Amino acid sequence: xxxxxxxxxxxxxRERIESGELQPGQQLQTELELRERYGASRNSVRDxxxxxxxxxxxxxxxxxxxxxxQKIDPFVTILSGEPTAGGPEGAAYQWESSERKRExxxxxxxxxxxxxxxxxxxxxxMAEGTxxxxxxxxxxxxxxxxxxxxxxxxxxFADRGAERLRRPExxxxxxxxxxxxxxxxxxxxCRDWITVRAPNSTEADFFKLPSDxxxxxxxxxxxxxxGNGQSMRLTITVCPADRNQFIVEFGxxxxxxxxxxxxxxxxxxxxxxx
Amino acid sequence: xxxxxxxxxxxxxRERIESGELQPGQQLQTELELRERYGASRNSVRDxxxxxxxxxxxxxxxxxxxxxxQKIDPFVTILSGEPTAGGPEGAAYQWESSERKRExxxxxxxxxxxxxxxxxxxxxxMAEGTxxxxxxxxxxxxxxxxxxxxxxxxxxFADRGAERLRRPExxxxxxxxxxxxxxxxxxxxCRDWITVRAPNSTEADFFKLPSDxxxxxxxxxxxxxxGNGQSMRLTITVCPADRNQFIVEFGxxxxxxxxxxxxxxxxxxxxxxx
DNA sequence: GGGTATTTGTCCGTATGTATT
DNA sequence: AAATACATACGGACAAATACC
Numbered sequence: 001x002x003x004x005x006x007x008x009x010x011x012x013x014r015e016r017i018e019s020g021e022l023q024p025g026q027q028l029q030t031e032l033e034l035r036e037r038y039g040a041s042r043n044s045v046r047d048x049x050x051x052x053x054x055x056x057x058x059x060x061x062x063x064x065x066x067x068x069x070q071k072i073d074p075f076v077t078i079l080s081g082e083p084t085a086g087g088p089e090g091a092a093y094q095w096e097s098s099e100r101k102r103e104x105x106x107x108x109x110x111x112x113x114x115x116x117x118x119x120x121x122x123x124x125x126m127a128e129g130t131x132x133x134x135x136x137x138x139x140x141x142x143x144x145x146x147x148x149x150x151x152x153x154x155x156x157f158a159d160r161g162a163e164r165l166r167r168p169e170x171x172x173x174x175x176x177x178x179x180x181x182x183x184x185x186x187x188x189x190c191r192d193w194i195t196v197r198a199p200n201s202t203e204a205d206f207f208k209l210p211s212d213x214x215x216x217x218x219x220x221x222x223x224x225x226x227g228n229g230q231s232m233r234l235t236i237t238v239c240p241a242d243r244n245q246f247i248v249e250f251g252x253x254x255x256x257x258x259x260x261x262x263x264x265x266x267x268x269x270x271x272x273x274x
Numbered sequence: 275x276x277x278x279x280x281x282x283x284x285x286x287x288r289e290r291i292e293s294g295e296l297q298p299g300q301q302l303q304t305e306l307e308l309r310e311r312y313g314a315s316r317n318s319v320r321d322x323x324x325x326x327x328x329x330x331x332x333x334x335x336x337x338x339x340x341x342x343x344q345k346i347d348p349f350v351t352i353l354s355g356e357p358t359a360g361g362p363e364g365a366a367y368q369w370e371s372s373e374r375k376r377e378x379x380x381x382x383x384x385x386x387x388x389x390x391x392x393x394x395x396x397x398x399x400m401a402e403g404t405x406x407x408x409x410x411x412x413x414x415x416x417x418x419x420x421x422x423x424x425x426x427x428x429x430x431f432a433d434r435g436a437e438r439l440r441r442p443e444x445x446x447x448x449x450x451x452x453x454x455x456x457x458x459x460x461x462x463x464c465r466d467w468i469t470v471r472a473p474n475s476t477e478a479d480f481f482k483l484p485s486d487x488x489x490x491x492x493x494x495x496x497x498x499x500x501g502n503g504q505s506m507r508l509t510i511t512v513c514p515a516d517r518n519q520f521i522v523e524f525g526x527x528x529x530x531x532x533x534x535x536x537x538x539x540x541x542x543x544x545x546x547x548x
Numbered sequence: 549g550g551g552t553a554t555t556t557g558t559c560c561g562t563a564t565g566t567a568t569t
Numbered sequence: 570a571a572a573t574a575c576a577t578a579c580g581g582a583c584a585a586a587t588a589c590c
Binding site for chain 2 (some may be wrong): 023050054055056074079080111123128129187188190191192193194195196198212213214218225241243244245248249250251252253254255256
Binding site for chain 2 (some may be wrong): 552554555556
């Protein structure tokens with residue numbers, strides 16, 4: 001009685017999916033068959049399916065049908081303060097694959113000279129409008145788009161001798177090492193600011209996300225500080241939340257050294273709903 | 275011609291919102307007026323509005339109209355390994371308000387005895403089916419629901435003398451201190467595992483989120499370790515991603531000590547879309 | 549409290565377009 | 570080329586929520 005028909009249909013389908021009657025990857029009945037099954041109109045069936053789509057339970061493929069979604073094997077990143085050499089762009093992050101080996105590749109680096117917006121200037125501790133170097137890079141895992149990253153440096157760094165910041169090339173030894181070697185700027189600390197938001201159209205396009213923006217994005221701001229407590233870099237990383245997870249470790253490192261990172265820690269129900 | 279009409283309508287409305295022509299909180303034209311404006315049917319206008327809803331740009335109120343959403347002032351949490359006394363449940367997290375003072379309140383603690391599921395047993399390093407104590411708590415900021423948190427402890431802790439774990443009361447000095455004082459279990463490290471997922475119905479209900487699940491949830495698993503490298507606690511925190519952000523700090527603490535946490539670091543566009 | 553107008557929500561039927569097999 | 574299945578678009582009807590008098 002209570003709830004509208006399209007919600008009842010969605011609820012029934014949801015239960016059948018979560019009970020395992022409908023397996024991941026399996027095709028649902030067609031809209032016309034579901035119309036018969038539930039004695040509703042095709043439009044109401046479609047409303048139910050739309051609901052399940054925004055909940056991420058099913059996906060539709062024109063000309064084929066409606067399918068239970070396959071969960072994506074998430075990529076787990078350990079946020080770590082220690083810059084490791086070898087990683088691209090100063091290894092703002094240290095990657096660790098969960099199980100099978102995955103291959104990380106990168107787009108060419110795109111360099112722009114910008115005037116710092118209010119927010120960027122605030123993060124980098126400079127006056128608004130000061131010139132900054134923007135180094136942008138897109139990353140893939142096993143060929144699928146995984147993250148977009150932009151690092152911003154004070155233009156002054158290049159003027160003082162870190163010329164390679166201006167060039168659209170990788171800095172193999174890592175920008176942290178490079179900046180220390182060339183102009184003596186030493187990174188001693190950094191802060192990650194983790195947010196989640198809807199993707200913009202550029203991101204939805206690059207990550208091949210559904211254009212309705214139902215899959216959220218992590219946006220992580222990493223501000224790095226030198227020995228004087230000055231901000232020396234702002235790195236902004238954006239990646240889809242449906243295929244990424246993050247780990248942060250505190251305290252005695254020895255505890256973690258022999259501990260392998262496993263798959264997602266949780267898939268069940270925590271406690272009685274009350 | 276390209277894109278379907280309902281997308282063109284949505285795109286036009288999006289631009290008017292982002293340009294500021296339509297201010298947050300302001301009411302859009304009614305569906306019938308928009309029908310006139312765009313020369314489309316009411317259903318097509320409604321499809322456009324649905325798109326904007328899942329993108330989080332507008333909300334509808336039956337009987338009233340469609341409104342541009344107001345952004346929520348986010349609550350920023352510093353993830354920190356050091357357990358501070360005074361905070362509820364061993365202060366798994368240290369809270370810091372961004373600007374204005376906010377009042378954090380808590381529901382009564384709900385205690386359950388459970389048998390560890392495979393995932394929980396795996397995280398706590400025990401055999402599946404071992405009894406664990408579950409302490410569940412819900413938190414509010416300025417009266418609005420903000421987070422749900424569940425801490426799981428080995429039942430053995432209570433048997434060895436930490437009796438208060440079994441009782442549905444706060445442990446004022448913090449469970450970290452309490453466990454050290456009563457049974458000599460000392461927390462030396464912890465690991466946070468950060469994930470994002472759609473809310474379940476219990477969460478959507480408690481947090482008063484729209485039932486279509488378009489607002490994602492953070493789910494953070496904190497595993498705490500004692501001096502022997504054994505897991506001593508698993509704390510699971512769930513909170514809506516639209517009103518929460520997290521900060522992690524690495525390296526020399528002195529850099530951060532005199533640095534106030536400000537509002538969200540970013541609201542603009544990063545680089546030319548290309 | 550009641551009544552009425554307004555506005556969005558649900559549901560239907562139908563027709564046509566587009567992608568896939 | 571044909572069949573199938575989802576996508577878009579229209580129009581209409583009634584229900585439910587809200588605001589206002």
